[in-house]
Structures are given as C-alpha cells and as structure tokens.
Amino acid sequence: MGCSSCATGKDGLPRGCKNNGTCGNDGCNKLTVFDWLSNMALPAGEERFDCVEVRFKNSRKEYFRNPENLTLSIGDVVATEAAPGHDVGIVTLTGELVKVQMKKKKVDWGGEVLPKVYRKASQKDINIWHEARDKEPEVQKKSRELALALGLQMKLSDVEFQGDGSKATFYYTAEDRVDFRQLIKDMAREFGIRIEMRQIGYRQEAARLGGIGSCGRELCCSTWLTDFRSVNTASARYQQLSLNPQKLAGQCGKLKCCLNYELDAYLDALKDFPDQDVRIKTQKGLAACQKIDIFKGLMWFCYLDEPAAWHKLTVQQVNEIIELSKKRKPVASLEEYAAELLEDDNKDASYENVVGQDSLTRFDKPKNVRAKKKNKRRRNNSNRKRSKNG
Structure with missing residues (x-):
C-alpha cells in the first residue's frame, strides 16, 4: 500500500x-x-x-x-x-x-x-465528477438530519455520487426493515437528484469506511479480505480466549474476522485431547479438568473435594488414566503421574550458560589496580613510621 x-x-x-x-x-x-x-x-x-x-x-x-x-x-x-x-x-x-x-x-x-x-x-467529465465528490460530506450530513426528523431507525454511513452528478446512492445500516419512502421524497426535493437507497451489513460498512484495528494495522476487510465468513463464539472458545465482547468485537460491532485465521491450527491440536467435561475416576476420588494448554499438551485436574489443589498431567497420561478406568482398573491417585511429570521437568530444566563464564560487570569501567597498590604502600609506610616514633 x-x-x-x-x-x-x-x-x-x-x-x-x-x-x-x-x-x-x-x-x-x-x-x-x-x-x-x-x-x-x-x-x-x-x-x-x-x-x-x-x-x-x-x-x-x-x-x-x-x-x-x-x-x-x-x-x-x-x-x-x-x-x-x-x-x-x-x-x-x-x-x-x-x-x-x-x-x-x-x-x-x-x-x-x-x-x-x-x-x-474528458476534462469536463473529471471536473463534474470532482464537484459531485466534494458535495458528498454536506449531503450526507443533511440526509442524516432528515432521517432523524422522521424518526427512522437507520444509520446513513456513506454517500456516493454518480460521475455525472445526476444520481446519488445512500448506503445505510439498520437492524430491522425501514420504510424510507418519505425520506426519499424529502431528499429528492432537497438535493434535486435521483436517490437510490442501498442497505449494507455492518461488516460491509467497515470495509467501505476503513480504519485501524486493535492490532494497529488497517482493517483486513478494507485492504485484502473479500469474502466474509461467519464468525461465532465457538472460535474463541476453541482458542481459550476470554469471552469479552469488547475485546472480541471489531469496529463493525461484530466478532473479529481474524478469530477464524488460527482456528484450524487449534482444531488440529485438539484432536488428541479428551473432552474437557470428562471426569477422571481414581481410587482417591473423582477429578475434573480445570485448564488446558493446547500447544504444550498439558491438562490440569483437581479432585472434586479438593478444588484448590491442581495436578498437571500430559494428554497421554490423561488418555492412559481414562483407558484404565474403562477397564475398571482405576489408578491410585493423580499425584503419582504429577510426580513423574515433575521429575521429567527437572531433568529438562538443566541450565547452560550460553554466554560463557563472563561476569555481569564485564562492561563496567575497569578499576585502577596500580593506584590501589600505591595507596596501600603509603598507608603501610605511614603506619611503620608511627610505630617507630612511638
């Protein structure tokens, strides 16, 4: 661009x-x-x-x-x-x-x-075209005033004049059906041109007007996105996003189109996961899932009578416990698997100094060692003289 x-x-x-x-x-x-x-x-x-x-x-x-x-x-x-x-x-x-x-x-x-x-x-066509384009902001403002005077529940978002200036298309958004026959008569009388009303959706409105999204870039719908696919809250649930309407909604007031961009990757990663509503049966008691980490393949479970104590398990461990439960061989407790996972984490957490054995103060100003030795000698000599005189 x-x-x-x-x-x-x-x-x-x-x-x-x-x-x-x-x-x-x-x-x-x-x-x-x-x-x-x-x-x-x-x-x-x-x-x-x-x-x-x-x-x-x-x-x-x-x-x-x-x-x-x-x-x-x-x-x-x-x-x-x-x-x-x-x-x-x-x-x-x-x-x-x-x-x-x-x-x-x-x-x-x-x-x-x-x-x-x-x-x-021709140059005449271009002049008429520019004159018509210059009138659009004033016409849009006046048309909104006419719509408010009639009490119509609609928003006139954009006005587009035809190149010869004989016709104007008014783009509007509305929740319900709007009877704008009187509005067309009033606008035709006010502007002296042919009027066409065209209803568009909220996503199409954002695409026409453009703007900057919460990501800091231009809106996808106004720069490259041409097909508007349906977006629902299930896309946010699969991606473990908070169902906050203020964060999930775009400038059009609908769910952001970018919620669908990474959805396929999350769905592929979730194929190996058991259902989040599953209850793990152990000899110690029933445990329910509280949280999952999709790309790390981890799940956190807690006993129903101990909701504050969470135990971290891998997807493979959870599937293994579920299979044993189906065979009527429940495991003793989740702590055994959580302890094994903790030992593996400690083994993998070995630290290596990739920078080397350099000191953190290696870039500080080097100290004057000679001056220190000289001052030390002076102090020693002065102490010897004092001891002799004393």
Missing part, C-alpha cells in the same frame, strides 16, 4: 496527493490487485481480453466491456455506462487477469448484459 505521490518528502513529512485513495497508479487503493501478467506478451494470434476492472468510491469495483478496443491502462479515468447517464471511475486492472477476477467473483463475461466503457473521461 502506497505510491510515489503519497510517499514521504525530504523533511520526513507525508507529501499527500490528496486524491483520497484515487491515485493514478492504483498504489494506495483498497483491495488493489497486483497485475503480475503486465510484462508478459500474448501468444501469436491471441486477442486481448476485452473487459476491464473499474474502481469507484472506496472499495466498489465493477467490470465493463471495452467494445471500442480503447487503449486502456491502470490509472486511466474512464466514463462508463450507468442507469441512467454515465459514471466515472478509474481502471484498476486490464488484460487476462480481469478474466481471473471475474471468474473468482462469478461474473459472466460472455453475455450481453455487461455494461460498457464509453470513452476515456
């Missing part, structure tokens, strides 16, 4: 192209795709793929056909077909890689329903 026009200057301060994610080289855009086929020539007789990927505000990308075979490259501003009028966007991908992306997103490139690229945008 980042381009030459957004890089830092000589004084260390960011230059700032002020394009708000619409840089010409597509280097600082959201969900950008690196064209790794750009330097490869097509085989002889092979025609160039006639579809391009065009990016609009935030992370919205659509695919258009290039019927006029215009010479388009990444960063070109083009006027595309819209209903009604035309829209203005930036080309983010051309060539054979567009086909790969369309196949990934299940877009049919063989039909006639694919919209078209009209032309490269």
Whole structure:
C-alpha cells in the first residue's frame, strides 16, 4: 500500500496527493490487485481480453466491456455506462487477469448484459465528477438530519455520487426493515437528484469506511479480505480466549474476522485431547479438568473435594488414566503421574550458560589496580613510621 505521490518528502513529512485513495497508479487503493501478467506478451494470434476492472468510491469495483478496443491502462479515468447517464471511475486492472477476477467473483463475461466503457473521461467529465465528490460530506450530513426528523431507525454511513452528478446512492445500516419512502421524497426535493437507497451489513460498512484495528494495522476487510465468513463464539472458545465482547468485537460491532485465521491450527491440536467435561475416576476420588494448554499438551485436574489443589498431567497420561478406568482398573491417585511429570521437568530444566563464564560487570569501567597498590604502600609506610616514633 502506497505510491510515489503519497510517499514521504525530504523533511520526513507525508507529501499527500490528496486524491483520497484515487491515485493514478492504483498504489494506495483498497483491495488493489497486483497485475503480475503486465510484462508478459500474448501468444501469436491471441486477442486481448476485452473487459476491464473499474474502481469507484472506496472499495466498489465493477467490470465493463471495452467494445471500442480503447487503449486502456491502470490509472486511466474512464466514463462508463450507468442507469441512467454515465459514471466515472478509474481502471484498476486490464488484460487476462480481469478474466481471473471475474471468474473468482462469478461474473459472466460472455453475455450481453455487461455494461460498457464509453470513452476515456474528458476534462469536463473529471471536473463534474470532482464537484459531485466534494458535495458528498454536506449531503450526507443533511440526509442524516432528515432521517432523524422522521424518526427512522437507520444509520446513513456513506454517500456516493454518480460521475455525472445526476444520481446519488445512500448506503445505510439498520437492524430491522425501514420504510424510507418519505425520506426519499424529502431528499429528492432537497438535493434535486435521483436517490437510490442501498442497505449494507455492518461488516460491509467497515470495509467501505476503513480504519485501524486493535492490532494497529488497517482493517483486513478494507485492504485484502473479500469474502466474509461467519464468525461465532465457538472460535474463541476453541482458542481459550476470554469471552469479552469488547475485546472480541471489531469496529463493525461484530466478532473479529481474524478469530477464524488460527482456528484450524487449534482444531488440529485438539484432536488428541479428551473432552474437557470428562471426569477422571481414581481410587482417591473423582477429578475434573480445570485448564488446558493446547500447544504444550498439558491438562490440569483437581479432585472434586479438593478444588484448590491442581495436578498437571500430559494428554497421554490423561488418555492412559481414562483407558484404565474403562477397564475398571482405576489408578491410585493423580499425584503419582504429577510426580513423574515433575521429575521429567527437572531433568529438562538443566541450565547452560550460553554466554560463557563472563561476569555481569564485564562492561563496567575497569578499576585502577596500580593506584590501589600505591595507596596501600603509603598507608603501610605511614603506619611503620608511627610505630617507630612511638
């Protein structure tokens, strides 16, 4: 993420192209795709793929056909077909890689329903486009005031003007169904344009607006994550995480998508573990599991009548005790296995000085040994003189 026009200057301060994610080289855009086929020539007789990927505000990308075979490259501003009028966007991908992306997103490139690229945008088109984009914050503020006046339970999170300025799409989130017919009439009367309302989910809202997560990095949904998989609290339970909604929830208010990233590794590690609700039967009494360490393969058990005394066992030891219990040969107590594990830990805990036999004060200022010897001689001589005079 980042381009030459957004890089830092000589004084260390960011230059700032002020394009708000619409840089010409597509280097600082959201969900950008690196064209790794750009330097490869097509085989002889092979025609160039006639579809391009065009990016609009935030992370919205659509695919258009290039019927006029215009010479388009990444960063070109083009006027595309819209209903009604035309829209203005930036080309983010051309060539054979567009086909790969369309196949990934299940877009049919063989039909006639694919919209078209009209032309490269003229300076007049770009001026109208920028004027429409500049009006979006004020329109969003006014539309929120209209929604509050009508008492609608909805949040208008974003406004996107069409490139010709004749239409605006309002993205909103809501818990329940909202009757916004009166709101559309009021906004059409206030702004004098065509209005389209589009409901999005909370995750899609976070992806459109972007932000910084609790990890200190940009949100995954706004930079590279394109498929939103369901996340539930079971993912946190498998990873031994505290079920704290404030820590597990992202900026969208839902469970963080990153809870699924390491889930498969935890599930593989848990295959050898017995059920946490299992009760171990010994001659001393029943014991229940209190805690587990998944990657170290350890489990802590305590007797039901001694909940304060925990005994650390390995997964192999627990499975062995369970098998003996099934054979009606319960072990005497857990202390035997815990003692064996303690002896093994002491054997493995042998300390080796990898630094060597250096002193901790080896970097301190060396003391002047000669001066010490000289002072000692002076003291001895003075003591001898005093003894003779006395």
